[in-house]
Amino acid sequence: MNRIxxxxxxxxxxxxGRNHRLLPGFAEKLDFDGFELMIYQSWYGSGDIIDDIAGMGLVIPTVHCEKEIGELVSEGNAQAYDRFEFDCKAAETVGAKLLVLHLWNGLVSDSNFAENLRAYDRLRNIAEKHGLLLTAENVVCNVSSPMERLLELETGYPDISFTFDTKMAQFHGELERIYNEEFWQKHIRHLHINDYGGGVKDWSALQTLHIGSGNVDFDSFFGFVRKMGYNGDFTVEAASVSPEGLVDIDKLNEDFLKIKGYIA
Incomplete structure (x- = not known):
């Protein structure tokens, strides 16, 4: 069953202040089914934060790995695996079952993609040791495009699982490339539902927008989602914190309501 x-x-x-102790209060106000927990670099070496979150009684089906892991992987830096091991332990501790990974990221991006291809199997084995499904996300690229990189990963690992992000795809002008039934059924296990308001590879516009604030054709996208009988989860990532640190709960709840309407 779909969860939002x-x-x-x-x-x-x-x-x-990335104050994780705010989460229970937010959970009471959000009309949703749970959290996708984002791991931050500042949390490394502090298992207390993860234990604290685990003790809050929150529903956390998914963990998003710290983003710099992908950069370290691209650089062939062994520290990537230490950080990934921490993230896996954190996911296991909070009760998550699915991991989202930026397999490539940052300025180095996909410029050394052979390294990313080699690393995936090792990362997946670590995740499986902790009872987790590893999904690679269609992260924006400097050299190629997300879908081209996903297809290369599929060639190397035919049973690979992906998280698909609508904003990342729209940024590269390739959202419609996901409308492939065989590819979808084999590989898509999680969705990030975000809007994008710029043109193709407009780096100045790479903000994560609320649904309807950009130019993603969600009518067509969700039509295909329904056609595929997708039963996985949807995550909203749109930044909702004001410069003063206040969170726009109403705007997030509007996003959740829109998704519910699309999948009804």
Missing amino acids: LCSTGALITRRN
Whole structure:
């Protein structure tokens, strides 16, 4: 059954000190089914934060790995695996079953993609040791495009699982490339539902927008989602924290309501 999740990255940011203790209060106000927990680099070496979150009684089906892991993987830096091991332990501790990974990321992006291809199997084995399904996300690219990279991963790992992000696809002008029934059924296990308001590869516009604030054709996208009988989860990631640190709960709830309407 579909669940609608909210990324903790939409709620706790630098603007409110990334204060994880705010999460239970937000959970009471959000009309959703649970959280996708974003891991931050500042949490490494502090298992207390993860234990604290685990003790809050929150529903956390999914964990988003710390984004710099993908950069370290691209650089061939062994520290990537230490960080990933921490993220897996964190996911297991909070009761998550699915991991979202930026397999490539940052300025290095996909410029050393052979390294990312080699790393995937090792990362998946670590995740499975902790009872987790690893999904690679269609992250924006500097050299190629997300769908081209997903297809290369599929060639190397025919049973691979993906998280698909609508904003990332729209940024590269390739949202319609996901409308492939065989590819979808084999690989898509999780969805990030975000809007994008710029043109193709407009780096100045790479903000994560609320549904309807950009130019993603959600009518067509959700029509295909329904056609596929998708029963996985949806995560909203739209940044919702004001410069003063206040969270726009109403705007997030509007997003959740729109998704419910699309999948009804």
